[in-house]
Amino acid sequence: MFIFADVVPVRFNLWVMLFTSCWVVYMLRVNMSLNLIAMVPQTHSNGSTSRSQCDPKDDVLTNETLRRVDGVHVHASHVKQIPGGASFNWSAEQQALILGSYFWCYPVTSLIGGMAAERWGPRYVVLVSSFASAILTALSPFAANLSYIALVVIRFFLGCAGGFIYPALHVLVARWAPPAEKGKFVSAMMGGTLGTVITWSLTGPLMEKFGWASAFYVPAALTLVWCFFWWYLVADTPSEHPRITEAEKNYILDALGDKVKKSKGLPPFKSIITSFPFLAMTILHYGNLWGLYFIMTVGPKFVSSVLGFELSAAGVISALPYLARLFLATIFGVVGDFILARKLMSTTVIRKFFCLFSHILPGVLLVLLVYAGCSTALSVSLITMSMGFNGAATLTNLQNHQDLAPNYAGTLYGIANCVGSTAGFFTPMITAYFTSSGNSFESWRPVFFVGASVYIISALFFIFFGTGNIQPWNFPPEDKGKDDKSNGDLKEMNGTPPKNGETKEIKETALNVSK
Template sequence: MTSLMGSLEGANSGKRESTNPQEEEGKKQPHQQVNRFCSVRYAMAIMIHGCNLIIFTQISSLSIAIIAMVNHTGQSNQSNVSSEGYPGATPDIGVPVYDWSPEIQGLLLSAFIYGSLISTVPSGYFAGVLGGKKIAGFSMLICSILNLLIPLAADYGLGYLFVIRIVQGLLQGMNYSALSAFWPKWAPPLERTQLSTIGISGVTMGNFIAVLGGGFLCDSPGWPSIFYIFGGIGCVYCIIWFSLVYDDPMNHPLISDSEKEYIASSMTEQDNAPTWSLPFKAMIKTMALWAILVSNICRFWLISNLTTSLPTLLDSMFDLDFEKNGFLSALPLITSWGSMTLGGYIADFLLSKKILRLITVRKLFTFLGMFFSSLFTVLVPYVDSTTAIVFLILASTMSTLCFSGFMINPLDIAPRYASFLMALGTTFMLISGLVSPVITGYFINQDATGWKNVFFLSSAINLLGMVFYLIFGQTDVQDWAREHKITRF
């Protein structure tokens, strides 16, 4: 590990002295740090955490409820099952049950991804200029209302349900991108990693709550309650959101003068003023940006296989019963939440204590997140079932350390365009998430070694992304992201 850190330290030794505000702040420290945990900026991180949590419980609701919604998963009949009193209801459980083929189920579950692909990048662009509060708030509100309408849409027909899922995907893409726009103004450089990981960890917590709580709600009072409860909570949360969230700390009515001064003084070296122009030509030529994008593709290839294929894998390889399968599928989500939050704290601690340089921290956490997730994954076919499950959980958990590595890197290299670049990275991830399950399906349908091939390929792609970032990743603010180096849109 010592040699690794030494090599990372020397990766950019031939470059000019870093002008990154995080490193400059660590050297100068001209202002006194305000208490972190009794502050408005950390309250903002918790609010963003809650927003991510709500959106992703709603997005994940269908993947849990569909098990109870479908009468016979193997049937090809796509029409609703009708019975007396309530179309689709069956007397034994009293809630609608439908005959949807596995193909229809797959399309329903993936429909939101296509919506997200359309809205993520434009939303990141507009949020970077206009701010994220309204975009995130209104997208969460509409998504919550649509969640309340899902049981009704399912009863009226598949077409209505497909439309709602696609629109929810559009809104989810808008929300996720808009939330990135807060950090260039709210996060002091030495707290940037921790604040952003607190916010983004709401994604894994939301998925965990949906997986764990959804099963109980399906059992009683029935699957429609999942959509009513999570949708209703989202509507109530929107009232809190519009009351307490502000795009700029200077405008927040509850922030203290000392905290306001601390945030403002920590940003003095940072070029983060909003602008409508985007230097596309310069961006395309920047290897530091490609390092982030390629790493996003490669990491999510592995993660999408671990998350979307884990229940199937546990069933086909280890023949686990439904209850154990559900619990083990949810366990990596809560361990990932802890790893993500702890990783952000450790990264900022290493920076604030001047133990490591910023470039070293980003590459170190990228290495830890991608190397060990690949290592644990590739070993799965060679161990017993208990050890294999432990390795799969560790692979998902370790991978979240990348949130303190390359995934937050856009805030380092281009604070001015951070929300746009993060949205671009998310889009690359979504494309990877669409392609990898297709390749996985091809391998597992070939022969008995299919899962082994899936693990090898996923691990190799993940390692490729790690190596690419270790070679080309940077943390210096790029010239095109500075105030006087902008080309027209």
């Protein structure tokens, strides 16, 4: 591995570590959604085993491609136990509390994570946060056996650590990615998608064979191993990397120019908060995270409790949407780079046009899902396509903060993630409220309607008020006088080459969004 690290370009090693970092943080975040199904027997209020609305009504089991709950017709007197540990009699509200507690502190540390990485370096911020997350995950089985409150506390601190990671990664992208390769580096943020796919695909069989506690220990051990490779392979800037070649270092530094500085000063918070383009990006990001967290936190429960798949199948089925998201994100990224390279659309038009795929179409598909009934193939297809099309987020909310101010990309993403992450504890609570009387399609229908509305409204707001142009407050005050050079560079970054002799100062307003 070390020889390989010294032979290939450092940028490739960095891309791999960015990708796997997102993989690791999502692996530790999403495992609880499926683990709870094994830890808590799904029962009705009268104590009988819960049967999904789509279970066969007679005693003859329909042998479909994937088996139904427990692989046999479930009688009221039989509950399949997951080996290796206790089962907990936690209510739906307590389970929602466990799932949502991850996001109580997550928005706060997301808010400061970008600033911490800009000041002290993203390498150590990610390393310390990931190491702490691994230890907390390993302690989760012990906490669960104490009480659900102890598990809530563990999840709370896990969210505190996890909130630092994504803003710090965006700081790393801003310092390492040449403008021509920005899309490739941002695509590494889809690593969380693959982490979800692998985690949900393997967690079910792992728990059925070794017990639910193994679904905490194995991810924790993998994360500790990953931390070592992160420490060895990653540096804060090209200038600080011990094994980078002079040719590669000069290429990166020349490409970045003076757009990104390792500044120790505070970001221009007043300009950021009063920026309407930034507000539009934040709302778009919130809509994206609402849909993402909805499928992540309650998707396995819908697949298991309503559609009626067994535990191992529920993990695989729940992971399919994320696999589709990873695949289509790659396709959308290539298409977006092709369009921008040939100047078929400006950056702003690209950001707005692809909202149709990243937000509006997924919202429409969620509405259609509630009318699919017990057609499991159709339901799974609609969930998969909804999340798959959301892969276009790599061209919308996941890049827009880099457009607006690459010098403060971590801070912008941290603020947007702080706001957007509140969806992580709202979605389980809303789901628990509407499904408290049972897991029927009628109970779940309002949940999907809410998710679709947030998707679509946030996209429409960005289409009207968003922009892909760099903002004047990206540059420190001492750089304001460099109008000729800066304006030419700004327009080139935005996908519009400057005219000869053009030196007018770029100013953005809330209504100046068409470019």
